[in-house]
Amino acid sequence: MIKATDTITVIEGYDATRVFLETVWRRHGKPVDEIALLLGSLKWADGSPVDPTTWQDWLAAVQMAASAGRCKIGAGR
Numbered sequence: 001m002i003k004a005t006d007t008i009t010v011i012e013g014y015d016a017t018r019v020f021l022e023t024v025w026r027r028h029g030k031p032v033d034e035i036a037l038l039l040g041s042l043k044w045a046d047g048s049p050v051d052p053t054t055w056q057d058w059l060a061a062v063q064m065a066a067s068a069g070r071c072k073i074g075a076g077r
Helices: 010-027 036-042 052-074
Strands: none
Touching: 010 036, 010 052, 036 052
């Protein structure tokens, strides 16, 4: 079982987000159109996401999260 302190790659994090969103969406029985477009853009095709912009947005989010994490560590949190 993965622990909160374990690390994963950026690609694994991307896939984890996609799986998480799809799981929550299915659990709540939401209509397809509410999240289907986003889920479709996150899928992989020929080694890259269907929507390259989504990948760039993901990398920016990872950078922001990583920077925030470093700030917390540096502040002793």
